[in-house]
Amino acid sequence: MKTRKTMDDQFLQDFRRDPRPEFAEALRQKLSQKPWPEPQSRQHATHRRAFLLAGVAAAVTLAALLGFPSVRARAQQFLDLFRVQRFVAVSFDPARLERIAQLKDGKLDLKAMLSQSVEVLKEAGPPQVADSPAIASQMAGIEVRLPAWLPDGVVQEQIRVGGDAVLRFVANTTLLQDVLDALEITDVLVPQELNGATVTVHLPTVVLTHFSRGMAKATLTQAASPAISLPPGVHLPELVEIYLRIAGTPMDEARRFAYSIDWRSTLLVPVPANVASFREVDLGGTKGLLIESNRGRRRRPASRPQSEEGSMLLWSEGDKVYCLSGTIRSLELLQMANAIH
């Protein structure tokens, strides 16, 4: 009998088999019949977090998929505000997204997908200046914390408090499915229950503290957690997996990544591979995510504005989320973050 001739990695992998569906389902049901011993309050809190981060992931994912300045700015507002317990970054290739926009004769208008789906129900209004951290705390309803130490030459400037806002997303999965079809990605399914569903985001007040050293600027943003609701039945890892597949992550890697993280408490931060890099940092026992502009690491040509450079440090502590970003050197941003008590 004719057999395969070469024993190599592929040959050895070819003998994998999926478990029989009947076996997989029977075992799943057997396991699911056992009750979770969690107290009701814990379940409620977990459920709420699930709603919360689902909206965050969806918003940031969509925004990152686009890469248009106005959308990025809006996504940045979300990012500064969302309550999360941890951040995890993934690289994506913006050029791939540009290519997607060119598919089907440019009919895949990703920009429209987001702009049409976001509705501002309540504007935050312009931030109000607070004369002191204590006043800012009163205005925002949170305990405002500031660095007890600043790098040489860095001075604290204004403290401003932004009002709360309410946004609403209307999910459009038709276009998302079109993108998957155009990319010939068939291993993920867009949750149909998401189509037309609304996600309401309540953004609480945010406190912005500005710092400067000459032309170098930095802003510390801090906020309490917003409340976000998501339609029932939406499975968070599915959304993450879809995003990763569109962003170009191989099938196996996307699935493993999507299903290995508890997205109810994790914010996915997409980082454009060509403009920034990221790494985990330790902030006095708390893990943070440092995103550094690649441009900022090299000498800046006079023709390039300083605003294109800089770093962003994200972390969460207690029930608040922090973002320290700016053109002050990233090492100094880290020192400032470590000095916040």
Place this chain on the structure above:
Amino acid sequence: VQTSVLKWLASIGSPAREVEWEAVYFAELPRIYNFIRYRVGDGVVAEDLTAITFEKAWRRRHQYRRDLASFSTWLFTIARNVANDHFRQRRPHLSLDEAASVPDQRNLEEEVIRQSDCSRLSRLLTTLPDRERELLALKYGSGLNNREIAALTGLSESNIGTILHRTIKNLRLQWNENEEDHG
């Protein structure tokens, strides 16, 4: 990305109850199942041991600590113990082809060839020492990389690479000899 996330997961000190069990189940079931298939063969036994692994993990989920290992690593540790217990009870090695009871949508000739290859490979696998077979199961059954296998077994990555290289080389030699016998 996966490596950085696993490393990141390992550094987080949260209890297991925050793991989304159903998501983990569907992600890990094929990997655990194939690890056990490559380890012990036989479809029924593989299913039994897979079920035991998940039931043990479910019962012990409160013991899982993210600051010590990723959930996947923890699950594979249980699966390895379940497989070892199976061998300690002196159950016989069975073949991989018995597990392949559901044919793919391939033409009949390809399926027959595949079954034949599967049968031959299983016979070769049964001749391997436990450690070598386990490493092959982790690498090719579950698709773990050498770093993940190192975290599970305590062997160094380079040692794993060397053992796998040597094992596959020997398997290939035996396969070719067997091929000539067939020819």
